[in-house]
Amino acid sequence: MLAAYFDCPGGPENLYVKKVMKPHPGEGEVLVKVSASALNRADLLQRRGKYPPPKGASDILGLEAAGSVAGLGPGCKGQWKMGDAVMALLSGGGQAEYVTVPEGYLMPIPNDMTFVQAAAIPEAWLTAFQLLHFVGKVQKGERVLIHAGASGVGMAAIQLVRLAKAIPIVTAGTQEKLKATANAGAAAGFNYKNEDFSEKVLVFTQGSGVDIILDCVGGSYWEKNLNCLSTDGRWIIYGLLSGGEVHGDLLARLLSKRGSIHTSLLRSRDKEASNGHQQFDLKIDAFTEDVLPYFSAETSPHLQPLVDSIYPLHEIAEAHRIMEENKNIGKIVIKMPA
Numbered sequence: 001m002l003a004a005y006f007d008c009p010g011g012p013e014n015l016y017v018k019k020v021m022k023p024h025p026g027e028g029e030v031l032v033k034v035s036a037s038a039l040n041r042a043d044l045l046q047r048r049g050k051y052p053p054p055k056g057a058s059d060i061l062g063l064e065a066a067g068s069v070a071g072l073g074p075g076c077k078g079q080w081k082m083g084d085a086v087m088a089l090l091s092g093g094g095q096a097e098y099v100t101v102p103e104g105y106l107m108p109i110p111n112d113m114t115f116v117q118a119a120a121i122p123e124a125w126l127t128a129f130q131l132l133h134f135v136g137k138v139q140k141g142e143r144v145l146i147h148a149g150a151s152g153v154g155m156a157a158i159q160l161v162r163l164a165k166a167i168p169i170v171t172a173g174t175q176e177k178l179k180a181t182a183n184a185g186a187a188a189g190f191n192y193k194n195e196d197f198s199e200k201v202l203v204f205t206q207g208s209g210v211d212i213i214l215d216c217v218g219g220s221y222w223e224k225n226l227n228c229l230s231t232d233g234r235w236i237i238y239g240l241l242s243g244g245e246v247h248g249d250l251l252a253r254l255l256s257k258r259g260s261i262h263t264s265l266l267r268s269r270d271k272e273a274s275n276g277h278q279q280f281d282l283k284i285d286a287f288t289e290d291v292l293p294y295f296s297a298e299t300s301p302h303l304q305p306l307v308d309s310i311y312p313l314h315e316i317a318e319a320h321r322i323m324e325e326n327k328n329i330g331k332i333v334i335k336m337p338a
Helices: 041-047 115-119 122-135 152-163 175-184 197-204 219-228 250-256 274-290 313-324
Strands: 002-006 015-019 029-038 064-072 085-089 098-102 106-108 143-146 167-172 188-191 210-215 229-237 260-263 307-312 331-335
Touching: 002 313, 015 313, 029 085, 029 115, 029 122, 041 313, 064 098, 064 115, 064 122, 085 098, 085 115, 085 122, 106 274, 115 307, 115 331, 122 152, 122 210, 122 229, 122 274, 143 152, 152 167, 152 175, 152 210, 167 175, 167 197, 175 188, 188 197, 197 219, 210 219, 219 229, 219 250, 307 313, 313 331
Parallel strands: 143 167, 143 210, 167 188, 210 229, 229 260, 307 331
Antiparallel strands: 002 015, 029 064, 029 098, 029 331, 064 085, 085 106
16 A cells, blocks of 8 residues: 655655555454545654654554545454444554554544545544543633644634633634634634734733633743633643743742643553553543534534645645645645545
């Protein structure tokens, strides 16, 4: 089969399409013929040699995929049959023509959705769902500040905050991105490049601040984050785009707000860690039950994955360049050869 590959860490130019062995589904695994996969920041980090796949995972790039069931391993419980349209979050291997997935990690694709749209769901939406409900325990009426509001996770989080009857506030770096977040349901949005988002958030919330911050930026935002965090607020860090170093009295400021810091990574450390498996199964079950139905066209509120652009597999390097330059609004999808 064909797969996205790189021989040594470096820039997008190191990527190429390579013929590799097609995987075989093991015990309790399903073989999926991939139609589309989406790009994530973790793929860029892995390509640079900074985010190795967990033990036992495929070293092919790709943390999510949508396609159809093409084979069933021994011990499958019969919840999937050949030809079923499915999508999944993966520990690796999505940017290839076939991938194997534990059967409990698969989710059905809603009837009226294309493989390209479905490929934009697993990583971004499960991340946002986990951060809001399992880590942040968002409540009705709470205010949630979402950094990188026009990213895949950001656009999913805006819609999920609305679904939870809470109030999404975002930051982004261009007016075009802020407009897209408003269309997705953001109650307010601030351009972090030319305004102090913490001051604007305090004005918008009439001085009370936000209850939850979803932060993928890290170090450089700590002071502004604490400035606009409400008393008893939850600051959730799930990425460090600006690095992890903090200079200043973070703990005293956090204590004065009775605030809490939570951290979260969706990619499992170890494919074999059974407790991690069980927790992850729970999240997928909850997401399938509580969120997936709202992607169907006739539902209200209606959830929608946002696809920025589509690249064929052989243009994978160009797709990486676009994400590296921060040009995308929503998800970049990689289409497999038909």
